[in-house]
Amino acid sequence: MHYTADQTLAILIEGNRKFSSGTIAVQSFQDAQQIMQADQKPIAVILSCADSRVLPEQIFSQGIGDIFVIRVAGNIAKPSQIGSIEYAVKQYDIPLVVVLGHSDCGAIASTINACRDPNKVLPENLQQIVDDIKPTVIEVYENNKTAALDEISTLAIKENAVNIVSELCEDSSFLKQRVDSGDLKIVAAKFNMESAVVEFFD
Numbered sequence: 001m002h003y004t005a006d007q008t009l010a011i012l013i014e015g016n017r018k019f020s021s022g023t024i025a026v027q028s029f030q031d032a033q034q035i036m037q038a039d040q041k042p043i044a045v046i047l048s049c050a051d052s053r054v055l056p057e058q059i060f061s062q063g064i065g066d067i068f069v070i071r072v073a074g075n076i077a078k079p080s081q082i083g084s085i086e087y088a089v090k091q092y093d094i095p096l097v098v099v100l101g102h103s104d105c106g107a108i109a110s111t112i113n114a115c116r117d118p119n120k121v122l123p124e125n126l127q128q129i130v131d132d133i134k135p136t137v138i139e140v141y142e143n144n145k146t147a148a149l150d151e152i153s154t155l156a157i158k159e160n161a162v163n164i165v166s167e168l169c170e171d172s173s174f175l176k177q178r179v180d181s182g183d184l185k186i187v188a189a190k191f192n193m194e195s196a197v198v199e200f201f202d
Contacts, residue, residue, distance in 0.1 A: 005095040005185035008043050009200070012098070015061035020196035024061070042068040045088045047164070048100040049075045049107065054191055056100060059198060068094065074107030075099055076132045077164050077171070086174050095184055097168070097175075100198070101161035102191040108156050111137045112149070136160045161188035162201055 003011070018024075043066060046056040050071040057067060068088040070081050077085075077099075088094055101108075111133040114120055122130060133156075140156045147155070165188045169176040178184035188201040 008096040016198045044096040097186040
């Protein structure tokens with residue numbers, strides 16, 4: 001069955017409701033083995049942070065083969081991540097991409113710290129991630145100069161995900177065409193690790 005973007009989003013929202021309420025469905029080895037031997041048919045792409053506490057399959061109560069997950073610190077979208085999304089959308093005719101940030105994000109915290117201490121030396125590839133996130137952090141700070149540090153972090157986590165949604169269309173003509181034609185929806189979201197609830201942003 002091929003779902004629309006809205007139908008797929010409803011499935012993820014319901015799956016997260018089950019997860020956050022303590023209802024966890026676990027696949028048996030036999031079921032998982034059968035799925036792994038068949039062609040995959042994921043219904044959504046999730047671009048998620050690599051944080052070990054953020055597992056999209058569990059968060060949305062999905063099993064093996066149900067969602068195509070791409071994980072990278074700060075859920076950033078560089079060519080390799082964008083290419084992976086393009087592949088999944090094209091190969092499996094996926095109607096929904098979710099850019100999933102989360103509370104207590106280490107990548108956002110590292111970027112805030114780097115902004116506060118420009119002389120801090122980071123490993124070169126981690127610096128690339130920080131540099132990608134830094135414009136968002138600076139913008140949030142400039143617009144909320146009287147806010148507390150934890151509030152700046154919370155706002156930056158949301159804005160980072162929202163900005164990456166825009167970047168995906170700006171940096172991929174293929175994804176933009178799909179969005180413009182109505183065949184694809186790209187949305188931003190945030191996983192709250194205290195409540196286990198995913199909040200979706202318009």
